[in-house]
Amino acid sequence: MTEPTHQPFGVDATLRALLADILGLGDERAAALTADSGLFGALPEFDSMAVATVLTEMEDRLGIIIDDDEIDGEIFETYGNLLAFSLRKVNG
Numbered sequence: 001m002t003e004p005t006h007q008p009f010g011v012d013a014t015l016r017a018l019l020a021d022i023l024g025l026g027d028e029r030a031a032a033l034t035a036d037s038g039l040f041g042a043l044p045e046f047d048s049m050a051v052a053t054v055l056t057e058m059e060d061r062l063g064i065i066i067d068d069d070e071i072d073g074e075i076f077e078t079y080g081n082l083l084a085f086s087l088r089k090v091n092g
Contacts, residue, residue, distance in 0.1 A: 011062065011083070011086050011087055011090050012083060014061050014062060015058070015062075015082065015083055015086055016030040016031060016033065017030070017061075018054065018057045018058065018061055019033070019054070021057075022050060022053050022054055022057060023043065023045035023046055023050060024045060025043075025045065033079040034079065034080075035078060035079060035080030035083070036078055036079075036080060037078060037079040037080075038077065038078055039076050039077065039078060039079060039082060040073070040076035040077065041077075046076070051076060055071070058086060058089075062086060062089065062090050063090075064086075064089040064090055066089065070085075
């Protein structure tokens with residue numbers, strides 16, 4: 001497990017790397033994600049199987065625990081939503 005970071009840039013960079021790895025986006029596509037970039041339903045790579053993997057990797061790479069009742073579809077609508085959720089979890 002990597003050392004968790006509590007800085008917004010560190011969480012952003014970690015989340016982008018995680019999406020690049022899991023979804024096979026590549027570094028350039030991951031770096032180009034904006035707060036309004038659609039994820040689930042917008043990226044063909046981001047399907048229901050990817051959601052479970054992304055959540056598991058977020059826990060591992062960010063050093064957080066995500067409870068089932070914290071997850072809803074809104075989190076995966078945009079990159080901004082996913083980043084905001086990640087920052088809330090990291091900064092507890």
